[in-house]
Amino acid sequence: MSEENKLARLDSSSIAELQEIANDVKKYVDTENDATLEMAMEKIGEKPNFFQRLFPTKFQKMQNDLTMRKMQSVYQAKERMFEIYTGIQLEIARQQGDALIAATGMHLQDQLTKFAAAKIDSMTDTLEGSMDSFMQKMYRQREKVDQYKKFPDLADRYEQSLKKEQETYFTFVEQLLENFKDTLNKKVKSLDSKN
Numbered sequence: 001m002s003e004e005n006k007l008a009r010l011d012s013s014s015i016a017e018l019q020e021i022a023n024d025v026k027k028y029v030d031t032e033n034d035a036t037l038e039m040a041m042e043k044i045g046e047k048p049n050f051f052q053r054l055f056p057t058k059f060q061k062m063q064n065d066l067t068m069r070k071m072q073s074v075y076q077a078k079e080r081m082f083e084i085y086t087g088i089q090l091e092i093a094r095q096q097g098d099a100l101i102a103a104t105g106m107h108l109q110d111q112l113t114k115f116a117a118a119k120i121d122s123m124t125d126t127l128e129g130s131m132d133s134f135m136q137k138m139y140r141q142r143e144k145v146d147q148y149k150k151f152p153d154l155a156d157r158y159e160q161s162l163k164k165e166q167e168t169y170f171t172f173v174e175q176l177l178e179n180f181k182d183t184l185n186k187k188v189k190s191l192d193s194k195n
Contacts (some may be wrong), residue, residue, distance in 0.1 A: 004009070006113075008094040015095050017043075022088040025081045026170055028164070037077075044084075079135050086127050089173050093120060093180045100184055108191045115187050123176055134169050138162065 024040035027033075097116040101109050141162050148154040 006098055008091060008098050013091070013095075015092050018088050018092050018095070022085050022092070025085045025088070029078050029081045029166055032078075040081075045129055061151055068103070078138070082131055082135065085170070085172060089177050090120065090124060090127065093123065093177050096181055097184055100181075100188060104188055104191075108188070111191060112184075112187060116184055119183060123180055126176065127173065130169075130172065134165070138165060141165065 021040060021043050024036060024043060028036040028040055097120065100118065101112050104112055139156055143157040143161065145155050148158060
């Protein structure tokens with residue numbers, strides 16, 4: 001596949017490897033377990049220039065923020081992990097798009113690449129807006145958990161609500177990825193039927 005017909009940013013990472021890292025990041029967000037964070041960071045560290053290629057403009061800041069024990073708070077760590085998870089899912093979409101584009105005839109590849117790139121741009125905008133809104137909501141709920149520490153039942157309810165919100169966000173991202181794949185497959189069939 002020619003470089004102009006390519007969506008993915010990471011050449012040396014398979015979808016399975018990216019999904020494994022995304023799952024570790026998701027597990028850390030769910031458990032806030034330092035060992036899980038270390039495992040995710042080790043896997044990320046095995047990929048040379050992983051962050052630099054996935055988040056070129058944020059590489060230095062993220063590298064500093066994600067070094068163990070230098071994170072200022074659980075909220076900030078989770079925010080970075082949500083950002084990483086979202087970025088990995090977008091990369092998976094790009095790679096799956098590349099695979100689908102490569103499987104089509106040469107006469108469709110340029111048209112399909114433009115369509116897929118526009119869909120990924122739209123998906124990126126949606127995810128960035130959703131993540132910002134989600135993190136603000138999570139921050140407000142975290143404040144309520146802290147506020148109600150004297151009332152364990154209320155604090156526990158807010159904590160459970162936080163976990164449900166996190167899972168809802170992950171499900172939303174995964175559904176968006178599935179919708180992208182379905183839309184791309186439909187576009188391939190549509191273009192094939194026209195030719």
